[in-house]
Amino acid sequence: MIQMSRPTFGPEEERSVLDVMRSGKLAQGERVRAFEEAFAAATGAEFAVATSSGTAALFLALVAHGIGPGDEVITSPLTFIATANAIVHAGAVPVFVDVDDSLDIGSQAVARLIGPRTRALVPVHLHGNPCDLPSLAELAARHGLPLIQDACQAVGAEVAGRPLGRYGTAVYSFYATKNLTTAEGGMVTTNDPEVAGLCSSLRHQAYTNEPYVHDRVGHNLRMNEMQAAIGLVQLSRLPAITERRRRIAGYYDEAIPTARFDRPATLPGAGHVYHQYTLRLAAMNGGARPARDRVRELLAGSGIATGVYYPVPVHRQPAYRDRAAAHCPNAERACDDMYSIPIHHSLSDGEVEAVAEAVAALP
Numbered sequence: 001m002i003q004m005s006r007p008t009f010g011p012e013e014e015r016s017v018l019d020v021m022r023s024g025k026l027a028q029g030e031r032v033r034a035f036e037e038a039f040a041a042a043t044g045a046e047f048a049v050a051t052s053s054g055t056a057a058l059f060l061a062l063v064a065h066g067i068g069p070g071d072e073v074i075t076s077p078l079t080f081i082a083t084a085n086a087i088v089h090a091g092a093v094p095v096f097v098d099v100d101d102s103l104d105i106g107s108q109a110v111a112r113l114i115g116p117r118t119r120a121l122v123p124v125h126l127h128g129n130p131c132d133l134p135s136l137a138e139l140a141a142r143h144g145l146p147l148i149q150d151a152c153q154a155v156g157a158e159v160a161g162r163p164l165g166r167y168g169t170a171v172y173s174f175y176a177t178k179n180l181t182t183a184e185g186g187m188v189t190t191n192d193p194e195v196a197g198l199c200s201s202l203r204h205q206a207y208t209n210e211p212y213v214h215d216r217v218g219h220n221l222r223m224n225e226m227q228a229a230i231g232l233v234q235l236s237r238l239p240a241i242t243e244r245r246r247r248i249a250g251y252y253d254e255a256i257p258t259a260r261f262d263r264p265a266t267l268p269g270a271g272h273v274y275h276q277y278t279l280r281l282a283a284m285n286g287g288a289r290p291a292r293d294r295v296r297e298l299l300a301g302s303g304i305a306t307g308v309y310y311p312v313p314v315h316r317q318p319a320y321r322d323r324a325a326a327h328c329p330n331a332e333r334a335c336d337d338m339y340s341i342p343i344h345h346s347l348s349d350g351e352v353e354a355v356a357e358a359v360a361a362l363p
């Protein structure tokens with residue numbers, strides 16, 4: 001079976017983890033600091049703060065931007081549920097705005113939902129496909145709102161030739177299946193020194209410069225040295241990882257006929273990093289669509305795994321039943337008609353060809 005993801009650790013990662021184990025210095029320390037510095041530089045941001053997960057990174061970024069009870073945060077319903085969960089854990093209410101053909105949220109739709117209680121915008125770069133950040137950043141600035149990107153699936157992406165870190169604050173996940181992984185882990189990047197300082201303090205029980213003096217109620221959301229050691233090696237490989245994924249995507253773009261397989265739209269010049277390569281069931285003559293389950297079964301029969309990210313929009317989740325009235329028909333339709341095919345960077349050329357051939361041969 002050609003799987004949807006395959007974490008790839010080599011001898012360098014193994015050596016760096018062993019070095020940490022033998023050093024006896026396991027908890028957040030110099031390797032975490034080195035990973036933060038290298039990550040900020042690689043993503044175009046001034047500051048980076050490493051965390052235990054992407055969810056933790058988003059929670060900290062929201063709190064550091066002053067988001068709390070009574071606030072509304074505009075975000076996408078077409079995302080991993082962690083995006084909304086972090087907003088709720090910060091005490092705020094997620095307000096879901098519908099996605100467009102890119103499966104991301106756009107500034108026009110967001111502008112219509114900005115109200116007196118809106119306190120932040122959290123766009124999600126779904127599947128590594130970047131949102132229109134220049135126009136979202138302009139909208140956020142016009143309303144005095146922080147822009148906090150959920151870039152958990154988009155490490156290494158660019159918009160208009162600029163890395164994501166140039167725009168406001170961003171959060172990343174290094175979960176096991178991500179383009180860059182530390183098994184679990186996350187990062188906040190920002191250009192605001194106050195936000196960076198608060199995230200750094202709050203992840204570590206709100207430490208101050210005075211030992212064991214804490215001026216707020218903090219958390220333990222730290223990254224450890226083994227994660228950072230893996231992250232440093234993975235980060236050095238990120239350009240090659242992104243290049244490989246883009247090359248595979250280019251092959252699929254050519255080999256899988258667009259007449260029968262729709263794709264999410266991409267911005268002109270966007271630097272998509274293909275965390276997923278997503279197809280949509282195109283309407284056949286007469287408007288009917290083939291059943292997605294059948295398509296996935298046929299591909300599984302040819303030894304090709306597929307995934308649906310995600311089959312239920314967040315406002316339709318039982319946990320978010322109080323938000324069920326959100327009007328997001330595009331997100332709902334995408335949840336019914338999209339599926340992703342394998343694109344991870346350790347696929348061989350033969351596997352890539354086999355995937356494209358099986359998809360193109362679907363009835």
Ligand SMILES: Cc1ncc(COP(=O)(O)O)c(C=O)c1O
Nearest residue numbers: 053054055080082083152173175
């Ligand atoms: C879009 C999105 N947001 C948030 C998260 C949460 O990240 P983590 O699983 O590292 O907490 C993920 C990853 O799983 C994600 O894909």
